[in-house]
Amino acid sequence: MYSDELTKRLSSELSGNLKKAVLLWLHDPAGRDATIVREALSGNVIDLEAATEVICSRTPSQIQVFKQAYYAKFGVHLEHDINYQAFGDHQKLLVAYVSTTRYEGPEIDPMMVEKDAKDLFKAGEKRLGTDEKTFVHIFGQRSSAHLAAVSITYHHMYGNSLKKAVKSETSGHFEYALLTIVRCAENPAKYFAKVLHKAMKGLGTDDTALVRIVVSRTEIDMQYIKTEYQKKYRKALGDAIHSETSGHYRTFLLSLVGPKH
Numbered sequence: 001m002y003s004d005e006l007t008k009r010l011s012s013e014l015s016g017n018l019k020k021a022v023l024l025w026l027h028d029p030a031g032r033d034a035t036i037v038r039e040a041l042s043g044n045v046i047d048l049e050a051a052t053e054v055i056c057s058r059t060p061s062q063i064q065v066f067k068q069a070y071y072a073k074f075g076v077h078l079e080h081d082i083n084y085q086a087f088g089d090h091q092k093l094l095v096a097y098v099s100t101t102r103y104e105g106p107e108i109d110p111m112m113v114e115k116d117a118k119d120l121f122k123a124g125e126k127r128l129g130t131d132e133k134t135f136v137h138i139f140g141q142r143s144s145a146h147l148a149a150v151s152i153t154y155h156h157m158y159g160n161s162l163k164k165a166v167k168s169e170t171s172g173h174f175e176y177a178l179l180t181i182v183r184c185a186e187n188p189a190k191y192f193a194k195v196l197h198k199a200m201k202g203l204g205t206d207d208t209a210l211v212r213i214v215v216s217r218t219e220i221d222m223q224y225i226k227t228e229y230q231k232k233y234r235k236a237l238g239d240a241i242h243s244e245t246s247g248h249y250r251t252f253l254l255s256l257v258g259p260k261h
Contacts, residue, residue, distance in 0.1 A: 018249040021211045025256070031073070032216045033058065033066035038074050041081040048086060048173050050212060053195065055082075055094055056180035057188060059144070060102040067098060089132040090173040096140030097181070103143040113146060117153040120162065124169035135170065139181050147185035189224035190232070192217055196225070197233055200244040210241070210253070218256045226257065 002009075010022055024032055033054050040051035058066065070078045082094045116138050123134035139147065154162040166178045183191040192213055199209035217225060229237040238257050245253060 016249065017207045017211060017245075018247070018252055020208075021215055021249065021252055024211065024215045028069075029216065029219055030062070030066040030069040033062070034070040034073055036212055036216065037066075037078065038070065038081070041085045046085055047208070048090070049176060050208070051082075051085075052090070052094065052173060052177045053180055054212075054216070055097055056177050057184045057191065060100070060104055063098055064101075086173065088174065089136060089170075090177055093136045093140055093174065093177050096136060097177075100141055102141065103146075105143070106145050108143075108146050108149045110149075113149045113153050114157075116142065116146070116150045117157055117162075120150070120154060120165070121158055124165050125158065125160065130169040132170070132174070135166075135178060139178055144185040147182055151182055151186060187228070189221050190228045192221075192225045193228040193232055193237070196229065196237065197240070200240055205244045207245075207249075210245070214241075214253050214256050218258075222257060 007023065007026060010026075011019065014022055024035060027035055037051045037054050040047040040054075055063070067078050070076075078098055079095055082091060082098065086094055119134055120138060123131035138150070142150070151162040154160075154165070158165075162182055163179060166175060166182065170178060180191070183194075195209060196213055199206040199213070214222075226237045229235070229240070233240070238254055238259075241253050241257060242250060
């Protein structure tokens with residue numbers, strides 16, 4: 001109707017965090033993930049934590065769709081950018097995570113679960129030093145239901161949580177990726193509630209994280225995230241956003257988060 005592209009017009013009319021949020025919202029979910037990860041891996045500031053969060057919190061089918069969107073939009077394969085920016089065990093895990101077609105159903109094999117729990121114990125807490133290959137293999141290949149069961153079994157067998165084992169045996173971006181995978185296997189909404197709280201606590205707000213999570217999760221599991229946020233922090237997510245943001249930016253985020261109940 002107006003011989004003008006909406007994206008360009010919005011880009012010229014808006015600024016700051018509101019502009020970031022609105023432009024990201026214009027994409028479909030896969031397009032949003034592709035845009036966030038591309039920006040994190042090739043923008044002015046490389047943000048491996050943001051790229052890791054998106055990759056390691058998505059289901060196998062979500063990853064497949066956003067990989068296609070990534071190539072269609074940017075003319076480069078996601079694996080190429082991961083290999084270019086990440087390194088070591090972190091790189092191996094991310095590449096495995098985006099390349100493996102993992103099962104998405106609820107069924108698990110209890111014997112396989114027990115074997116993986118034992119193998120992770122042998123690879124970490126039982127020995128001096130860490131066998132990272134085993135962590136990459138199990139976390140990169142197994143389904144979410146399987147890993148959630150491994151986490152429970154690990155705790156029963158060794159009296160320590162798998163998350164604590166990961167924290168004591170690994171570090172840096174590799175540790176962050178492993179923790180994201182296991183936390184999202186157990187309860188993705190709880191994981192995102194925690195990341196949102198971290199983005200808004202203390203002095204100043206991490207608006208990049210706030211925009212990334214609110215915009216990318218609104219059509220996926222925002223109602224569950226709001227419930228988990230209320231449960232854990234005794235405060236409505238909307239109230240937290242209201243007190244930490246202002247102006248049209250605040251109005252836009254609150255419109256995505258939706259009513260309190």
